[in-house]
Amino acid sequence: MLGGLGDRFELVMPDARGTGESPPPESDDGYGFDQLADDIESLRTARSLERLTLLAHSAACTTALHYTAFHSTRLEALVLVAPGRRLYPEIEDDTEPILRQRHSEPQIAAAIDALDRLTAGPPQDEVPALLDALTPAFYADWSERQRTHAEAENGQANQSAGQLFGTPDIDVAVLRDRLSEVEAPVLVITGSKDAATGILPGAAWAACFRKGEQLTIDSSGHYPWVDQPERFRHAVVGFLSRPIA
Numbered sequence: 408m409l410g411g412l413g414d415r416f417e418l419v420m421p422d423a424r425g426t427g428e429s430p431p432p433e434s435d436d437g438y439g440f441d442q443l444a445d446d447i448e449s450l451r452t453a454r455s456l457e458r459l460t461l462l463a464h465s466a467a468c469t470t471a472l473h474y475t476a477f478h479s480t481r482l483e484a485l486v487l488v489a490p491g492r493r494l495y496p497e498i499e500d501d502t503e504p505i506l507r508q509r510h511s512e513p514q515i516a517a518a519i520d521a522l523d524r525l526t527a528g529p530p531q532d533e534v535p536a537l538l539d540a541l542t543p544a545f546y547a548d549w550s551e552r553q554r555t556h557a558e559a560e561n562g563q564a565n566q567s568a569g570q571l572f573g574t575p576d577i578d579v580a581v582l583r584d585r586l587s588e589v590e591a592p593v594l595v596i597t598g599s600k601d602a603a604t605g606i607l608p609g610a611a612w613a614a615c616f617r618k619g620e621q622l623t624i625d626s627s628g629h630y631p632w633v634d635q636p637e638r639f640r641h642a643v644v645g646f647l648s649r650p651i652a
Contacts, residue, residue, distance in 0.1 A: 409462075410636030415644055416460075421450055423467075425568045438571035440466075444474040451481060460647060462486040465604060465629065466572060469493045472612070473577070476585040485593045486643055489629050490612050491604040494579045498611045506544050506602035514543040518602075544602040545629040556633045586615045593619040594646040598627035598634065 412418060423443055425431035432438060447470070451459050460483045463471035468490035475485055492498045506522065509515040521540035529537060546553040593616040597609035606623055613619035622642050627634040 409643075410632035410639040412632075412640055412643060415640075416647075419450070419454070421446065423565075423568070425565045426563065431568075435571050436574075438568045439575040440470045440572055441473050441575040441577065443470045443572075444477070447471075447474045448478055448481070457481075458483040460484045460486075462488065462643070463490075464488040465491065466493070466569075468612075469573070472586065473582065475589055475591075476582045479585075479589045479591060482589070482591040484591055484647060485589075486646065487593065487595045487609070487612060488631065489597060489601055489604045490595060490608050492608050493573055494577070494582060495608060495611055496579075498608050501605040501607045502602050505600060505605055509544075509600060509602070514549040518542075518544040547598065547600040547626045547628040547634040553630075553633055556630060583615055587617065589616055589618075591618070592646070592649070594643070595619065595621045596631060596639070596642060597621060597623045598629060598631050599623050599625045600628045600634075603629035 408414070408418065422429040424437060424446070432442065436442065447461070458481055461471050461474065463486070465488070468487045471485065471487060472490075472494060475482055492500065503522070506515065506519060510519060518541050521537040522544075525534070525537050525541070542557050543549040543553075546557070593613065595609045595613040597604075597606045599606070609621050609623070613621035624631045624635050624638050624642065627638070632639040
């Protein structure tokens, strides 16, 4: 329940199109993040909410950013957790340096080797095993809690949908201009050991907003509510408890 946020807030977690209990779209275009953003608006109206607080993680931050750009008046607050570079490609990719700085950690040595082999273009039948070896790099530790979370993640993804998620033809400059006019407060959370999306994208996205701020949680990877649940919960609760100016 996102590090205990469910004890404080009502969490509504929709299944994206083609995953869980949500049916696939009628065409492949329906998997695009712009279409998924429309689903957020449909969910808001279905629950008769005048405004909503939106929290998104990783690739879903792309959906949330698109929603925010075009439905900002419906947004009470926005929390982006580990956002990437998809809509901001000019940001420096700092994921590999973060990974290699962790080379002395036992579980990371194999992940670095897997990354090197993936970069070299291995035979296709070797790719699944190499991706599995890379998984510990997405966490700050590789203890039971992290391994359990990683195993559950494997059954939640729609790989075909994922390949179509980032295909919409979007003018990213226009989108970022619209974000600069957003009045809602925005918190961007990054992990100091996040080798999946890094830290620099979070800083850049926070700077896009009038009321944007970034918080990097130490000893946290790509899933801060798994690595540092108390710090994550404290950060989000503290942010959402502030008076809305």
